[in-house]
Amino acid sequence: MPGLTSHPAPSSLSKIAFVAAFKAAAPTRSRSATVSSTVSSTQPPPAGEDEPPILEISGLKTYFHGESGTTKAVDDVSLTIRRGETLGLVGESGSGKSVTSLTVMRLLPERGAKIAGGSVSLLGRDIVTLPEPQMQSLRGSDVSMIFQEPGTSLNPVYKAGWQVQEAIRLHNDVSKEEALKRTIELFHEVGIPEPERRLNSYPHEMSGGQKQRVMIAMALSCNPKLLIADEPTTALDVTIQAQILDLIRKLRDERGMAVLFITHDLGVIAEIADHVAVMFRGKIVETGSVEQIFSSPQHPYTKGLLACRPRLDGKLGRLPTVADFMRVEPSSDPDGPVRITERTYSPEEHESSAPTKRLWPPESAVRDLGYEISQVTTDGPGSFVPENTAPLVRVEGLKVYYPVYSGILRRRTGDVRAVDDISFDIFAGQTLGLVGESGCGKTTTGRAILRLIDKTDGNVSYRGGSTELVSGADLRTLRRKMQIVFQDPYASLNPRMSVEACLVEPMAVHDLCPNAKDRRDRAAALLEEVGLGAEHLQRYPHEFSGGQRQRICIARALAVEPEFIVCDESVSALDVSVQAQVLNLLKDLQQKRGLTYLFISHDLSVVKFMSDMMAVMNQGKIVEYGPSDTVYARPKDEYTKRLISAIPDDSLENIRRRQRERLEAKSPEQKAG
Numbered sequence: 001m002p003g004l005t006s007h008p009a010p011s012s013l014s015k016i017a018f019v020a021a022f023k024a025a026a027p028t029r030s031r032s033a034t035v036s037s038t039v040s041s042t043q044p045p046p047a048g049e050d051e052p053p054i055l056e057i058s059g060l061k062t063y064f065h066g067e068s069g070t071t072k073a074v075d076d077v078s079l080t081i082r083r084g085e086t087l088g089l090v091g092e093s094g095s096g097k098s099v100t101s102l103t104v105m106r107l108l109p110e111r112g113a114k115i116a117g118g119s120v121s122l123l124g125r126d127i128v129t130l131p132e133p134q135m136q137s138l139r140g141s142d143v144s145m146i147f148q149e150p151g152t153s154l155n156p157v158y159k160a161g162w163q164v165q166e167a168i169r170l171h172n173d174v175s176k177e178e179a180l181k182r183t184i185e186l187f188h189e190v191g192i193p194e195p196e197r198r199l200n201s202y203p204h205e206m207s208g209g210q211k212q213r214v215m216i217a218m219a220l221s222c223n224p225k226l227l228i229a230d231e232p233t234t235a236l237d238v239t240i241q242a243q244i245l246d247l248i249r250k251l252r253d254e255r256g257m258a259v260l261f262i263t264h265d266l267g268v269i270a271e272i273a274d275h276v277a278v279m280f281r282g283k284i285v286e287t288g289s290v291e292q293i294f295s296s297p298q299h300p301y302t303k304g305l306l307a308c309r310p311r312l313d314g315k316l317g318r319l320p321t322v323a324d325f326m327r328v329e330p331s332s333d334p335d336g337p338v339r340i341t342e343r344t345y346s347p348e349e350h351e352s353s354a355p356t357k358r359l360w361p362p363e364s365a366v367r368d369l370g371y372e373i374s375q376v377t378t379d380g381p382g383s384f385v386p387e388n389t390a391p392l393v394r395v396e397g398l399k400v401y402y403p404v405y406s407g408i409l410r411r412r413t414g415d416v417r418a419v420d421d422i423s424f425d426i427f428a429g430q431t432l433g434l435v436g437e438s439g440c441g442k443t444t445t446g447r448a449i450l451r452l453i454d455k456t457d458g459n460v461s462y463r464g465g466s467t468e469l470v471s472g473a474d475l476r477t478l479r480r481k482m483q484i485v486f487q488d489p490y491a492s493l494n495p496r497m498s499v500e501a502c503l504v505e506p507m508a509v510h511d512l513c514p515n516a517k518d519r520r521d522r523a524a525a526l527l528e529e530v531g532l533g534a535e536h537l538q539r540y541p542h543e544f545s546g547g548q549r550q551r552i553c554i555a556r557a558l559a560v561e562p563e564f565i566v567c568d569e570s571v572s573a574l575d576v577s578v579q580a581q582v583l584n585l586l587k588d589l590q591q592k593r594g595l596t597y598l599f600i601s602h603d604l605s606v607v608k609f610m611s612d613m614m615a616v617m618n619q620g621k622i623v624e625y626g627p628s629d630t631v632y633a634r635p636k637d638e639y640t641k642r643l644i645s646a647i648p649d650d651s652l653e654n655i656r657r658r659q660r661e662r663l664e665a666k667s668p669e670q671k672a673g
Contacts, residue, residue, distance in 0.1 A: 052124060054226050054258035055081045055104065055143075059118035062096075062103045066112055073099040075282035076118070079260075081226070086252060086259040088273030088290070090266055090305065092322075092575045093546065096282040097262045098148075101228045104260075105145055106135050123225060141171045144219035148231035150211035154203040160214045161187075161199025164221055171222045186217040190247060207438065209240035213247070220251060227252070230262045237437040237602045242646040245271050253662075264575040266305050270294060270650035271658070278302045281338070291655050300326035300342040307345070308580035310609040312632055312647060317357075318587065319580035319609070320345060358382030358612045359430045360627055362389060369626050380629035382612070390464055391425035392596050393449065393564060398422050398458035400444050418444045420620035421458070424613075428563070431590070431597040433611030433628060435604050435643070441620040442600045443487075446566040449598070450482050451475075462564070480510050483557040487569035489549035493541040499527070499552055500537040506559050526555040530585060547578030554585065558593075566598045571606065583610060604643050608632050616640045 062074035074096045081087045089097050102108055104120055106127060120127050122143055127135060147153040155163060164186060165179040174182070180199075187195030190213040203211055212232060219227060229248060233241040249272055252259050261272055269276055269290065276293040278286040278301060286299040297303045304322030329339040360366055362385050363373055376382075400419040403412045419441040426432045434442050447453045449460050451467055460467045462478065470478050486492040493502055503523035504516075513519040524534035530551040541549055550570060557565055567586065571579040583606065589595055599610045607614055607628065614628040616639065624637040635641045 051082060053080045053082045053121075054123060055079070055260065056121040057100075057104070057118070058121075060100070060103060060120060061115070061117040062099050062108065063114050063116045064112050065114065072282050074103060077279075077282075077284055079277055079284070081258040081260060083225070083258055084252065084256045085275065086261055086273045088269035088276045089260060089262045089279060090264065090269055090276060091279035092264055092577055095279045097279055098230055100279075101145065101230050101260060101262055104228065105139060105143065106130075106132075137171070140167055140224070141222040142224055143226040143228065144222070144224040145228040145230060146212070146215050146219050146232045148234060150215045151203065153215060154211060156203055159200050159202055160206065160211075161201075164214065164218045167218050168221045182221070183217070186221060187213075189251070190217045190220070191243065192217070207240075209236055209243065212236065212240075212244060216244075216247065216251075220255075223255065224257065226258045226260065228260045228262070231264070233268060234263070234265075238604065238643060238646040239437055241268070241648075245648075248272060264577075265309065265648070266294075266576075267309055267648035267650045270655055271648045274659075274662075278305070291652065291659065294650060294655055295652055300340065303345070305577060309576045310580075310583070310603075310605040312605050312608060312644065318584055321580045321584070322577045358627065358629065359427065360384045360612060361425060361427060362387045365425070366627070371626055371630060375634075376627045376630050379627065379633050382627075385427045385430075389427060392428040392463060393426040393598075394461045395425075395445075395449065396423050396459045396461075398445065398448060398460065399456040400441070400448050400453065401456040417620045419448065419455075422617075422620075422622045424615055424622065424625060426564075426596055426598060428596055429590070429594050430613065431599050431611045433607035433614045434598060434600045434617060435602065435607045435614060436617035437602060440617045442617055443568055445617070446484065446568050446598055446600055450479075450484055450566060452484075476510070480560045481562055482564045482566075483560065483562040484566040484568060485550070485553050485557050485570045487572060489546065489553045490541060492553055493549060495541055498538055498540055499523075502552065502556055503527075503537075503559050506556065510560050512560065523555075523559070526558055527552075529558070529589070530555045531581070545578070547574055547582060550574065550582055551585065554582075554589070558589070562595070564596045564598070566600065568600045569602070572601060572603065579606070586610070603647075604632070605647055616643070
């Protein structure tokens with residue numbers, strides 16, 4: 001493919017190289033800037049100083065040259081990783097994390113990308129000047145990479161087992177039988193169930209967690225000395241994420257690998273890293289041991305990243321953001337450094353205008369769910385809906401089954417029970433959080449409520465009337481009142497339509513404004529309401545960041561003045577800082593407009609922050625349903641307890657415990673070293 005590094009490897013590995021090179025271009029859309037850090041911090045000396053490092057990066061500069069100028073994606077970065085250590089590289093999207101890793105792998109596109117300075121030493125060899133044939137022999141054998149999106153990194157037309165065998169045979173002189181045996185052993189090692197059968201599965205036949213395990217198996221197939229994990233758990237359920245983190249820790253300790261773990265989530269870093277490097281606008285602004293970073297962060301950017309993640313034990317009605325901790329002032333010179341000014345964060349002032357009170361169902365309904373009123377009010381501030389108030393949305397015995405056909409005659413032999421007899425109420429102005437792992441039926445429930453898919457049985461009523469009986473013009477009116485914000489903002493926006501066209505179209509369909517000028521003015525006002533501006537109306541979706549695109553999707557949902565919105569995993573793929581901004585925005589809009597939400601997520605901490613009531617879903621059924629604070633404080637079902645325990649623990653006590661366990665697991669020789 002033109003513009004990409006040439007690899008004579010077979011097609012599935014070429015696919016991986018293509019994905020990596022394509023992803024490298026993403027951060028180039030942000031304006032280049034250098035950061036004048038107010039913090040002077042040096043990386044702590046790792047264990048075993050006499051042993052040469054596996055990876056040593058010194059003064060690395062990776063620039064992208066385009067029509068709009070030069071973007072300094074990586075600007076004077078220095079890092080060191082030794083055998084058996086994990087370095088966590090943390091920062092928001094566009095900070096330069098992935099470009100740093102792709103520079104190490106030499107997977108940057110040839111056209112536009114250039115290593116402008118510095119050195120990268122891998123096992124004592126400078127790979128910046130290494131000829132491509134020699135670099136290809138290192139790639140996969142001495143250094144391997146787990147990419148962020150396993151679904152796009154695996155070749156969809158090849159079986160999973162074949163793709164791993166291809167990597168083994170490319171770097172080792174082994175027979176097909178030996179490669180097959182090694183692949184089965186790797187599938188066992190990474191915890192793929194029924195590995196002999198899964199060898200013949202295509203990527204689309206595997207879950208997200210299983211595909212990520214295949215990627216890990218491929219990365220480990222040639223016993224690399226350095227493993228680069230680029231956001232390997234971002235889109236995974238918390239339980240699958242916990243399994244992947246445990247697996248990487250186990251393989252690191254057993255194999256003595258060095259690991260460069262890239263993420264935007266400091267909660268994940270607390271679970272796996274020994275040392276942390278915080279990256280902002282292409283520069284490392286703070287480094288230290290994981291305990292130092294969490295106990296006494298020095299840079300305001302680090303403080304902001306630590307504070308903006310929802311906490312299960314938190315009582316905040318509003319999440320802090322990075323902007324609450326620092327102000328970034330651009331330089332008059334496009335290539336000059338930006339100035340960072342630290343701001344004093346005051347939780348009291350932050351909470352002064354925050355909607356902190358919960359809205360619970362009537363007391364009688366709470367008692368019917370098995371909760372004591374005194375217990376609920378003790379767990380958090382809130383108020384009860386008056387007795388005899390009718391819910392805005394009522395779901396009764398909802399079932400969505402998908403038939404399974406088999407045999408030559410394609411006879412129906414069973415059903416997949418995606419949603420299996422669930423019931424709940426959502427009152428006006430309330431947020432119901434629906435939480436569970438992928439495949440539990442959350443999204444299917446939301447779409448069945450909106451009549452985007454057909455239900456098998458049960459009833460959904462809106463304002464007392466059954467939605468099933470509505471048709472024609474009445475159905476159009478109902479769809480105006482019930483909207484949805486999808487998980488992937490890029491996929492849910494038409495790439496050929498400007499922002500103005502995306503916002504104006506639903507207004508025109510529902511005849512909300514008398515003329516085109518009024519619709520455009522309303523579109524501009526909606527963008528202002530969600531934190532953007534009228535100047536963005538003529539831009540297209542690809543010109544925005546993920547968080548900005550999600551704000552556009554929210555504005556589009558608001559364009560028809562709905563009363564009820566289904567938020568389907570609307571923040572799951574966003575950086576924690578952007579996630580905090582969007583969650584705050586949703587709460588502000590709810591308070592201002594009196595909106596009612598069904599908030600769907602796999603992240604229990606996010607659901608607890610957003611929701612008045614929480615429903616925990618597993619295998620198509622609701623296994624626990626009650627006030628969100630009480631469900632967390634005193635979970636009744638074992639599945640709920642498992643979800644809570646799988647959430648990364650970034651407490652200092654847990655960090656110190658993990659460090660002690662690592663030290664105790666070392667041999668006497670390692671401790672002495």
